Amino acid sequence: MQTSASVDYGYLRQLVYGLSQNVLDPSRDYLFDTRLTKVLRNQGMTHLEELVSHLKLRKNPVLERTIAEAMTINETSFFRDGRPFELLRTDLLPKLIEARRHARSLRFWSAACSTGQEAYSLAMLLLEHFPLLTGWTIRIEGTDICAEVVARAQAGRYHRIEMNRGLPARSVVRYFDHQGEDWTVKPEVRKMCNFRQANLCQSPLPFNRADDRFDVIFLRNVMLYFAQDTRKTLLAGIHRILAPDGVLFLGSSEQPADPGIWTPVLAGGTCHFRPRQPS
Ligand SMILES: C[S@@+](CC[C@H](N)C(=O)[O-])C[C@H]1O[C@@H](n2cnc3c(N)ncnc32)[C@H](O)[C@@H]1O
Structure with missing residues (x-):
């Protein structure tokens, strides 16, 4: 892909790193050209060079954040990498439900939730397979740095193409309302997230x-x-807010930066992590 020799991509990479800690490789500098076209248009500019010169004046923190958010990769899908959801259904949730039978409360966090499919997948899993949770307090939190994807998650509205990725047909019928090319999650799912x-x-x-x-x-x-x-600091924070018998799932290619405080558990064809308690 084409980049321009006159653009200070290093400045853009540093700006993104400072705001989101996302490390962008110089071999992917072309992504600034493709992803910032809308920002350029909104600013009435035509060249990336012009945008960088403007940013260097350090007078527009809102624009800086917009750029950092525009550079995030928001790829996601319903029941992504299926196995964690299957393991939750068959093994982890029955045990957690038993352990919380007096408190009657369960709390989930989809950290970096993108457009919300991960959180809604958890909600559908609970509704479909754990009717005994009726009357419990179930909270599924979803957070993301990118305002645009958070707004989409809140709307809970998905295009046919997104629906075709990972959702069983019976869940489409049961948990979504259909309007033209779009489907919207039903209020019973929406209100859990x-x-x-x-x-x-x-x-x-x-x-x-x-x-x-x-x-x-x-x-x-x-x-x-x-x-x-950054990974190490983040996982230390996650360790503090996960219940001692709680479960952490990372992406299939990710590992804890500080293995000393986590116990990896291989089960159901996937790996999850338990917080190790100080002895
Ligand atoms: C590839 S998506 C993963 C979505 C979902 N967790 C999944 O696995 O399908 C990565 C998400 O991380 C978000 N992200 C990147 N840096 C972040 C940060 N510093 N804080 C919170 N979210 C961040 C991006 O906006 C993006 O939506």
Whole structure:
């Protein structure tokens, strides 16, 4: 792909890193050209060079954030990499439900939720397979740095192409309302999920109350964009807010940066992590 020799891509990479901790490889500088066309248009500019000169004046923090968000990779799908959901259904959730039978409450976090499919997949899994949770307090939190994807998650509206990726036909019929080319999650699914914008690399984490811990955290396919130190700090924070018997799922190619505080568990053809408690 074509890049322009007159554009200071290094400045753009540094700006994105400073705001989202996403490390962009110079071999992918062309992504600035393709992804910032809308930003350029909105600014009434025609060249990336012009945008960089404007940014260097450091007078527009909103524009800086818009650029960092535009450079995020938002790829996701319903029941992505299926096995974690299957393991939750067959093994992990029955045990957690038994352990929480007195509190009657379960809390999930889809950290870096993108357009919301991960959170809604959890909600559908619970509705479909755990009717005994009726009357329990179930909270599924979804957060992402990118305002645009959070708005889409909140709307819970998906195009036919997104619906065709990972959703069983019976779930489409049961949990979505159909309008033209789009499907919208039904209120019973929607009301279980709460979405908001949050940066995982800013301290404190969006959730930090040690007395209100999560039972299951999905932190999938986002750490691969972070530097090792950022991963380590993030996972230390996640460790603090995960229940001692809680479960962490990472993306299939991701590992905890600090293996000392996590126990990997291989089960159901996937790997999840348990927080190791200080002895
Ligand atoms: C590839 S998507 C993964 C979505 C979902 N977790 C999955 O596995 O399907 C990565 C998401 O991470 C978000 N992201 C990147 N940097 C972030 C940060 N510093 N804080 C929060 N979210 C971030 C991006 O906006 C993007 O939506």
